[in-house]
Every structure is written in structure tokens, then in C-alpha cells.
Amino acid sequence: MSSQPDVFTSSSTWADMLENGAAKGLPVTFDKSVPLPWQKNRQDRANAEEAWSKANPPSKFGYERVEQKVAMRDGAEISVMVYRPQNSAGKRLPVMFVTHGGGWYQGSHVIEEIFQMRAVMKHFQIMIIVPNFRLSPEHPFPGGLNDCWDTFLWALRNDDSLSFDRKNIILAASSGGGALAAVLGIRAGNAAAGDDLGSEEVRQAGFGSKTVVKGVFLNVPGLCHPDFLPKEYPATSYAEAHSGTTVFTGDEMYLIWKLYEDPANPKCGADPDMSPLLADLRNFPAARIYVAGQDPLRDEALAFGKKLKESSRDVEVYFYPGVPHVFAMFDDLKETAVFWDDVGKGLGSLLK
Template identity: 35%
Template structure:
């Protein structure tokens, strides 16, 4: 048995989760069987995002949804999914979403509920990018595709109706990893003024082989080794697909943003962490590193919930997760507005 640490209690299952887990045990068993397939066979199974909350905004009633194509740096065309509020005006904020799925699965609809809620509940146009997936396209394809799509949004600001200097980056899990990489790129290439916030939900922040365990607690892979949805073995497999040469690429800050030389001057961040998740400790470590670097950081922990628990949308913690994301973006936009008003007065 592992020695208790200050985060050990976060792994104790939430009773609300236990009730859902028992009811959905057959589906979880089927999912585990699917994930045991070779990636070539797994890809043949049609991917379906999780069920939507009962109160999710509806296309044609609350929002509109459309798709477009983006030409990336190697000449390949990738897709984007665009969510717009019905009440439009020029100069809206862009919420640029990078979907989760361990860099190997998922689509722009992976965070469908979140994307609809942000489009309907904030002054944002949402663009979700369909970056290419590992293992066929390992690092750095996902980062490059996502960055090129972000630059496309900036270039298409007039057509999208957005202010190219008001962008919030967002991502879940592997998508949050890419999002953190984009924040570093934007800061280091002079685009930083365009990014006013970053939403890092249940983030991947460091390759396990390079995690600085001498600086941060790192027991969540052990404590949550065999948890539902995403266990330790599955996460290691995702890493193997995305970074096949960890000794070469694993310490790259665009792979492991926790290892960046500096996190200073990055935009304000929301970091949401699940307690019963192998990724818990690296999410909390990244939040600590951001705060130490002077970045305004909000941390929200969901004790006893597994990775991607929000795929069960009518759980109380799931509703809280979505509401926290939307409210945090509203607060960032309000703060940005007040700052600009002060600058002009």
C-alpha cells in the first residue's frame, strides 16, 4: 500500500460517482474492451462523443454550428467546427478549443457540451480544431496543426466576427497539453497580446519519464492506477503513440509545458483537476508553477471523480465543471473590458 500524501484523499471515490459507475458498468466494460484493440482496429469503431446535458444549448435556437477547412503548413487541409451565438456582433472574443482524446482519438465534438455552453453563455465565437492524430501523426503534428488553425482564425477575424486581440485558449486532457504549448508559442513569438486567458481542463503537463518529482508531489499514477475511464496503463499508451521517442522529445516544453524554462507572462489560467485521475498531480503541479511565475491562476478540484467524468453530463460535479468554465471566461472578459476602459480614461 502506498504511503498517504497530502493528495491521497482526493482519490477516494465520490458517492455520486459510485452510483453512476454502478449503473454504467456494462458500458465501461465495453469501452475497456474497445481500448484493448490495436489502434488500427479501434479506429474502425465509429467515435461518438458523450451524451449531452439536458440543458445544453440547441442549434438553431440558442447557437449556430458550421464547419470550415484550414490549410496547414504542410499543405494538408484540416477541419474546424465553429459555434456562434445567435446574437452576433463584430469584435467578439474567440474561444479556441483543442479537443482531448490522448492525442489519438477524438474530434472537434469531443467537448461538444462545453463548446455549445461557451458560445451561448459568453461573448465568444468558439472554434474547435480537428488536428491530426497519433500514432500516424505523432508530436509535433498536433501542436503545428492547432497553431496553424489558430493563426487562420486570426487571419479570418473579420469573417469570423472576432477581435484578433481577444482570444481565450481552451482544451481538455491532451487538448489542454496542446493548449499550454500554444500559450508558450504565442508568448515567445510575440502573439502573446492576443491571448487573454487559457482554460486547462484535466491537463496533461509532463511526460512521466521527465516529471520533476523532486519538486512536486507525484503519486497519482500509482494511487489511481486502475481507475475508470482513463487508467494509468491507457495514459502510458497514449504517451507512447504521441511521443515515440521520449528520450528525445519528452522534455520538450511543447510536450511537457511543466518543464518550460519560464512560465512568466502567460495569460491567466483556469486549471480544473479530477481527484481520482492519474493526471491529477501534474495538473496541480502546473497550477503551482504558474502561480509561482506570477500567472493569475484559478484551481478547481473535483475530489473522487475520474478523468473525463463530465462525459456523464447530469452528475452534479459535471454541471459544476461546465459552469465553472463558462463563468471563468465571463470573468476574464469582464476583467479585460475593465482594463481597457482604464487604459482609455
């Protein structure tokens, strides 16, 4: 998509919010010459999530949340949050498996409560499972992805005790978590099509028979390292989202990709497990993709939707001009109300 005023330039409601509303005072500058303050960012995010969670417990949305400890392939345990509608014990519900956003180096289950899950909990009776995967740079690629895949297989092994309908599964994510959810979708789709993933554990999951991923829900997703975006797709969004134009810049996102990289493999951005846009998408489940015009991740998300269409997959792309990355955290923004309505439409079409 080429640069157009009605795509990147702030919408009237977002411009007003930056000037007078809840976004007033947010930084719109970013100094790429300074190392990314990832430790401070992570702590600031944790503090914000704690405050939000205290004011907005799952019970506010009619849900309860239980923490599970789940062993990963290396023997470590991670925290996995399981959400159910109150008074639904024993019912086999559809399940949404969520890989949280935060650029792989920050965030937790709470960030998705803010970005998308509160609307889902308000309008749907669905189980939600969110692994708090280990973060970069301490656990670079493919560490977080491995944790998410291991947790997904754990959930499938324990569908009886968790009590969900394994023929009614949605994969979902926001931002950096989108790469993780997309890779899980690719693996599940390929397994359902009969491709051998080389693991007895995967074969026992019964993809395509007793295990059905009905769709993948991607909110402002990161899907391709910018150094490896195929040349056949437009690539202007990183440059457009420069310091002084929006609250999340291409320079910042580029440093986040670098933070996620395996230091021993600087070319890992070309790996489809890191950049799922580069993968074969012929077996990808149905997809619903939500894209912001002022987002540096815009072009790779639109390219993913285009590639899915070219692969004859079921895909719907919802586009919001003139608003930034994860704009839906601003409840008073006009586009947020449209987004929440679109979330209901998109998810409803996958669960029908």
C-alpha cells in the same frame, strides 16, 4: 499531493453512478500487457460522437457551425469548425480557440462539444474555433501541435472575415488537448513579452498590441509525460489510478503518451512543446485549471498550477475529489453541476 481518501476514493455520487447510474457497466480494468487498441478506440469514439451530434446539434444551444478547409505548412488541408451564436453575423465577438481532447489519437470538434463547449455556448456569446488536427500515430508529435498553431495563425490573419475580437482571445482544451493549448499559450505569452519566435508570420500577428490572449482554460489537462515529471512535484496519481480503481488508468494514459511520441525521438517527452510543464511559464497568460481527483493526469495539472503561482501568474485551480477523468460528460453527477458553475466563473473572470 499525497494520496488521500478524500482525493482519490470515489465520491458517494460517483460510486453510486458506477453501481446503479449512467456509468454502470463501464470497464474499470485495463490490461497493460495488451497493445492499446487505438484503431478500435478511434472508431468507437467517432461512432459515439456521431450519435451525440445528431441528438445535440449546435442549434440546440443557440449556435451555428460552419466548416472551413485550412492549409497547413506542409500543404495539406484540415477541417476547422467555426461556431457562432445564431443571428450574430457581423458582430466582433470574443473568440475561444479550442484544441480538442482525445489523447492526440482520437476525437474531433464534437468531443469538446460534449466536454465543455455546450456549457460555454449556453452561457456566453462567443465565437469558437476548433481545428480537427491530424492524429497520432499517423502524425506523431509535433504534428498535431503544428496543425493547431498553423490554424491559430490562420484565424488571426482572417479575423476580419471571421469577425472576432482579436483582443479578446481564450485558448481552451480538455485532456490531451491541454498540452496543445498550453504550448500555444506559452508562445503567445512569450511573443507578447517581446520574445522573437523567429517567424515573420508570428511577428505580424501583433501579440501584445492588436492580439491579446486573455487566458487559457484547461479541463483535466495532460501537461507532462510521466517519465519527465520534475521530482519536486508529487507523482502518485498514475499509480493510484490503476486497473480496478477507476475508468481511466495511468497505464492506459502512459500508452497514449507513447502513441503520441515521435518514433525517431523517444526522448521527445522532455521537449517543452510536448510537456509544457517543463517550459518557462513567466509570460503565460491567465489560467483556469480544472482537476479531477481520480485522474491519472491530476498531479501534472496541479504541478502546472503550482508552477504558474510560483511564476507570479494569474491562475485559479478548481479541484473535484473522487471523480474520474472527464467526469463532466456525466450530466447526472453532482460534481458535474459544480463544474459547469465553475466553468462560468472561470471563463467569466477571463472575459471581464
